[in-house]
Amino acid sequence: MSQKKAARTKATKSTPRSAPAASSKGLHSSDLREALSWTITDIHAQGWARGTGGNFSAVRRRQPLTLLMAPSSVDKGLIEPDTLIEVNEAAQVVAGNGRASAETLLHVAIVQATGANAVLHTHSVFGTLLSAYYAPRGEIVFSGYEMLKGLENIQSHETRVSLPVLPNSQNMAQLSQQVRDMLQRHPDLHGLMLAGHGLYTWGESLFQARRHVEILEFFFELTYQRLMLIPPHRRG
Numbered sequence: 001m002s003q004k005k006a007a008r009t010k011a012t013k014s015t016p017r018s019a020p021a022a023s024s025k026g027l028h029s030s031d032l033r034e035a036l037s038w039t040i041t042d043i044h045a046q047g048w049a050r051g052t053g054g055n056f057s058a059v060r061r062r063q064p065l066t067l068l069m070a071p072s073s074v075d076k077g078l079i080e081p082d083t084l085i086e087v088n089e090a091a092q093v094v095a096g097n098g099r100a101s102a103e104t105l106l107h108v109a110i111v112q113a114t115g116a117n118a119v120l121h122t123h124s125v126f127g128t129l130l131s132a133y134y135a136p137r138g139e140i141v142f143s144g145y146e147m148l149k150g151l152e153n154i155q156s157h158e159t160r161v162s163l164p165v166l167p168n169s170q171n172m173a174q175l176s177q178q179v180r181d182m183l184q185r186h187p188d189l190h191g192l193m194l195a196g197h198g199l200y201t202w203g204e205s206l207f208q209a210r211r212h213v214e215i216l217e218f219f220f221e222l223t224y225q226r227l228m229l230i231p232p233h234r235r236g
């Protein structure tokens with residue numbers, strides 16, 4: 001049976017009420033195209049990549065480096081396994097139809113610097129807002145919460161997780177070099193933010209990277225709500 005037929009067969013077996021359980025098979029699929037397209041449409045459904053915003057990649061091959069990605073300017077809610085493209089480390093499309101995102105070089109920088117096998121980049125409301133708000137201090141910090149343990153290698157709420165906030169730029173060659181430098185200085189980062197733009201996070205697997213998106217987006221919303229509880233003149 002073709003992958004497409006198999007996906008359709010799975011889809012017809014699920015009912016609307018059992019959608020989350022049926023969908024999780026997509027994330028755990030041994031077919032990287034199916035797992036990545038499920039992840040992208042799920043992130044879109046959460047409202048973290050509206051319009052054609054955000055971009056997402058998984059490493060298909062290390063030598064030569066080949067990333068599986070959604071094409072640029074495509075609604076992320078409409079991604080199917082066979083619409084994904086393959087790009088090389090110079091951000092050139094080597095398989096599939098469509099253009100590579102301008103931000104592909106950032107994905108390349110992250111997978112080369114960290115050894116990650118998946119990079120997920122969201123444009124959520126809270127991520128956009130907080131990355132602009134915390135840009136002057138250059139980082140956003142989370143501390144004291146149980147949910148931090150959802151991040152890889154974090155064992156306790158008594159910890160301090162920092163996400164650096166870099167100035168946004170349209171010069172991707174320069175920005176990707178800044179990201180490489182940052183990851184060389186701080187190899188243990190779980191993610192980074194571009195001011196007024198959004199979050200980049202990654203993981204050893206697509207599963208881990210997606211968990212990091214969920215945890216960090218949780219903390220963006222929590223941080224915003226916490227700020228709302230504090231009188232304006234005391235907000236930091």
Ligand SMILES: [Zn+2]
Nearest residue numbers: 054103121198
């Ligand atoms: Zn972006």
